[in-house]
Amino acid sequence: DVFSEDELRRAIHGLPDEGLEHVFAALMRTMEDGEQKEQQWENRVLPFWQSYWPTNRLTLRPRIAEDLSRLIVATGQRFPQATQTFDAWISPVPHPDYFVDLLSGTGICTLYPAETLAFLGRTVQRQGFAPSKLGLCLDQIVEATPPLARDPLMLDFRAFLDVRNA
Secondary structure, three states, X not given: OOOOHHHHHHHHHOOOHHHHHHHHHHHHHXXXXXXXXXXXXXXXXXXXXXXXXXXXXXXXXXXXXXXXXXXXXXXXXXXXXXXXXXXXXXXXXXXXXXHHHHHHOOOHHHHOHHHHHHHHHHHOOOOOOOOOOHHHXXXXXXXXXXXHHHOHHHHHHHHHHHHHHO
């Protein structure tokens, strides 16, 4: 009673959006619960995404967008590869505070400052509530690559934080 790869692919492609949310949550748990996150990414999550995920579904429900952002952060040193892999699905996250908090403590902001700024630009909306650790992430990015302080996206984020902190 083992599924063939083709049967598994068809089953996942046939799931409604709510079912895909559960599948993606399981992928997320694989990354968050594992000790060797880079290996989990390379050996489980990335192959699953490439082989089974219905990539023809261009829109993501907000819950999957949030889990996707957390999953990308959880990839650690595979962050640039993860942002490339999921490029078409990275989208604004309704409540980015949790993943921005995670991001600020990973070292990713200093290891991959330009990639991190671009990622934040696509996931954190510059309206409403500002994630509590966003300023820390931006500081880490500028500390690693000072010229990014003049990047238009960085200036936009700084203006957003200035308004929120006024």
